[in-house]
Amino acid sequence: MIPLVEMRGISKSFGPVQALHKVHLSLYPREVLGLVGDNAAGKSTLMKILTGAYQPDEGEIYLEGKRVRFASPHDSRAMGIEMVYQDLALAGNLSVTANVFLGREPTRSALGGLVRFMDERQMEEEAQRLLHRLRINIGSVRLRVESLSGGQRQSVAIGRATAFEAKVVIMDEPTAALAVREVGKVLELIQVLREHCVAVILISHRLQDVFAVADRIMVLRRGVKVGDRPTAKTNMDEVVGLMVGARGDGGEETRAVATVG
Template sequence: MTIASERTPVLELRNITLHYGSVEALHDVSIKSYAGEVIGLVGDNGAGKSSLIKVISGVNTADSGEVIVDGVRRHWRSPHDSMAAGIETLYQDSGLAPDLSIGSNIFLGREKRRSGLLGRLGFVDQRAMEKEALEQLARVGITIPATQRTVSELSGGQRQAVAIGRAIAWAKHVIVLDEPTNHLGARQSAEVLNVIKSAREQGLSVIFISHSLPHVLEVTDRIIVLRLGRVVRDAPTSEFTVESLLGTITGLNESTGS
């Protein structure tokens, strides 16, 4: 803890408050995330997890509070700004384009930024793109048999793998995953957890949102618990069990929690 507090967080949120009309979704939320660390963000339905990650990514603008990346206060005008700053977000509904190929999905919206590499003679080099997409996915341990196939032909688990692979392939500093193991079978979930570990090994800061407490306990270094829009606990994963975590999430073990 002393070592961590001497480092500059790669991402810091300070005193974030957010309303949707009269609903207060986040109240005075402060968190820090560091390179090479996986944070679990947990809480009941409606606790504010997705709202918080949308503040990180620039979908939502906080009513008050600060977003600080690498020690510099930032103001996102759109999600594009956070992406340009090296923050990739996988939303709860993954947002792949079903009718496009896997390669096209990996490069969706990036064709311009990669134009030196792929935009030869003014057109996108489809073959080079598919090849590089495969390599990007393989780099994080995801293998898909035929990348030419469109996303609509993939299983739910494969789609999720592509969405995560895309996020990790582009993330420079932070990757935020909102329920990436939702609807996945045991084997695919295990693969996603391995991909998260590989992102940590690459030095990324990972924020992992999940209702699966065993998954959170397996893969994270630190857990932040949100309840009704407030941080109620922020502690090393080693301090939790499934039972104590459940108690902290629901507020039923207040006497034993901190």
């Protein structure tokens, strides 16, 4: 099977800091990939390269087997890659509907219709339909986002990311700021996305969340990929060991340990 996304040999430095060193990532259709690692391991940087927010120093990106070059998140979005940012980037003073449609070019097709031809009522109907499809429970799409709970906001952010024929949704710490009861809802949403044939990359420090939803888990340590395992063939201990450097695939262990100082 051709990977939906393939990143090959990605390296990136920020001045003296080598954030990523020849990292490979593959993501298959309908797959939920957990991307884990300690703070500063390079997770967000790798995803920002995938969306075109950063340019890699070396390495290539392939989408459905074709080489792509994303100059900006605008480009990756046009090809179906969406990122839900850690800070959500929602406009609190605007309605749920307005947030779903925020910053979209009017000509892009959404859910079979054309946004260009939509008036406010149609937009509300589309937003309602989207939330319904994703089984997101929010009283009214007219509510201002600032009046919603953290979990509901996260749902709107994910809904917004998937409204426009997304193939891949990247979530960077979607559950970090949530109350325990809201976490389950977000994890459920990831399952619903999979049902809709959307592949997901989930970054989380909450390993229990990753183990609950991911098909495969990839571990970064100090910018190096040190593990990639089907979730069914690993466990929390092994993943933690990979994250902190107790174990490692290939020759990476020595290198990572050597940099501890």
